[in-house]
Amino acid sequence: MPIIRPAGSVHRPQGGVDQSPLLEHRRLIQRIERRGFLRGTLSLGALTLLTGCDISNEQNLQGVLRTMSRWNDRVQAWLFDPSILAPSYSEADIARPPRFNAFYPIDRVKPVDGESWRLELAGLIGDKRAWTKDALYALPSEAQITRHICVEGWDYIGKWSGVPLKMFLERIGADMTAKYVNFKCPDAYSSSIDMPTALHAQTILATHYDKAPLPDPFGFPMRLKTPLKLGFKQPKWITAMEVTNTYPGGYWEDGGYNWFSGL
Amino acid sequence: MAGHAGMSVKVHPSFVRIAHWINAAAIIIMIGSGWHIYNNHPIFEWLTFPRWATLGGDPEITYKLNKDVGFGNALLWHFAAMWVFFLNGTAALIYGAATGRLRRMWFPISWSGFWGDFINAARFRLSHDDPTIYNAVQRVSYVGVVAAALLVFVSGLAIWKPVQFQFVTAIFWDFQGARLAHFIGMAGIVLFLIVHVALALLVPSTIKAMITGSVRVKAKHDAAMPAAGE
Numbered sequence: 001m002p003i004i005r006p007a008g009s010v011h012r013p014q015g016g017v018d019q020s021p022l023l024e025h026r027r028l029i030q031r032i033e034r035r036g037f038l039r040g041t042l043s044l045g046a047l048t049l050l051t052g053c054d055i056s057n058e059q060n061l062q063g064v065l066r067t068m069s070r071w072n073d074r075v076q077a078w079l080f081d082p083s084i085l086a087p088s089y090s091e092a093d094i095a096r097p098p099r100f101n102a103f104y105p106i107d108r109v110k111p112v113d114g115e116s117w118r119l120e121l122a123g124l125i126g127d128k129r130a131w132t133k134d135a136l137y138a139l140p141s142e143a144q145i146t147r148h149i150c151v152e153g154w155d156y157i158g159k160w161s162g163v164p165l166k167m168f169l170e171r172i173g174a175d176m177t178a179k180y181v182n183f184k185c186p187d188a189y190s191s192s193i194d195m196p197t198a199l200h201a202q203t204i205l206a207t208h209y210d211k212a213p214l215p216d217p218f219g220f221p222m223r224l225k226t227p228l229k230l231g232f233k234q235p236k237w238i239t240a241m242e243v244t245n246t247y248p249g250g251y252w253e254d255g256g257y258n259w260f261s262g263l
Numbered sequence: 264m265a266g267h268a269g270m271s272v273k274v275h276p277s278f279v280r281i282a283h284w285i286n287a288a289a290i291i292i293m294i295g296s297g298w299h300i301y302n303n304h305p306i307f308e309w310l311t312f313p314r315w316a317t318l319g320g321d322p323e324i325t326y327k328l329n330k331d332v333g334f335g336n337a338l339l340w341h342f343a344a345m346w347v348f349f350l351n352g353t354a355a356l357i358y359g360a361a362t363g364r365l366r367r368m369w370f371p372i373s374w375s376g377f378w379g380d381f382i383n384a385a386r387f388r389l390s391h392d393d394p395t396i397y398n399a400v401q402r403v404s405y406v407g408v409v410a411a412a413l414l415v416f417v418s419g420l421a422i423w424k425p426v427q428f429q430f431v432t433a434i435f436w437d438f439q440g441a442r443l444a445h446f447i448g449m450a451g452i453v454l455f456l457i458v459h460v461a462l463a464l465l466v467p468s469t470i471k472a473m474i475t476g477s478v479r480v481k482a483k484h485d486a487a488m489p490a491a492g493e
Contacts, residue, residue: 054318054319056325056333056339057320057324057325062339066339068342068343069339069343079424084426103330150304151338152300152303153301153304153306227426251330252331255330256336257335257338258338258339262424262426262427
């Protein structure tokens, strides 16, 4: 069945909006934005005098806080040393079963059918043919026993195995000079990581937990696993992967969680 | 310059006053947002912080905007204020060390004097005749709160970067050890804040000194402390 896309609003001019007024007054617009930033910074000081009056969602302030978060992304990218490995642990430390987390409780997990599942590829990739579960599971696999750390503060040690993402990106002819790798899931979840982390030796497309295929609540048939990122940066039940230079954001990232969130 | 009744003495140079209030703002933001983050996964089952004392935004509005009840905002606050806390604190410690102000105002600490001052403080009988000289209780609490600040800083690094800075995390055994140390450092700072604010309210001239920089001293005292105002 063909997908019918709306042709765009009839109220918008054909061929896009005329950008020339914006360009002519660029300096003025920048100055206004700077004023907003300064005003937001000043209200930071005022806030502390107003305990019990929480202005976290005030628009100017959100702008300041999110600008700071972009700054934190840059600092973390600078701190990231690709030669550093996350600590490894022993078989005796593995949590069985692992701890579940999603933006809904475990009884609302909709299991993915492995036979009809496909990994769709998009963006700066040479060979965009979709992958079946059997083809993905036949790739060389590497195992790791590492610590999984959630942004909420809990952690556990687990054993995951699967094809290293770097090896997979090479195989599909991805542009490895691109900035981002973006992941989408069937439950409307999404997240994205930076290319240096994607190419790290411990970043894998995990298909197994503790030698058995991933159980349904933990991402069957495939999830991203990297001990270099917080848990929410490692989506489960991945159905689409995109290599891109356009900032992709993510489910929690769009709500204010720090994008880089590197460990 | 000895002995005139009611003369004004410079106590805190402007750098110290500005750094003090910037630090106060950063600390309050760090604690409020930190309590919100803590509540998502409490270290102690019997302890969560009331919503009104935390920073993160009205739950309903925040849920509409961010799909959560303020956790994302709390993270934004915490990771923004940490830079203010770090840069301002570093500048203040460098200033205090370079000018000799820390050594002069906080040391030496007399332990015999501490117990005498402590008992007096507990009875609200602290002498503040000369606000340019800290008593032993003040000295111990100022050195103590700097130690607590260093603990939250180092344990904060261990929580933020347990892979890149894994040698720092190892100091606290593991990730949960670092969280516990971060909590203990916070508790130390909160304890200091309670005593610090209570004593300041009891002797309001100390608050005036931290705002205007000067305070009027009583007679008979030989105010040989112009050096405090470099």
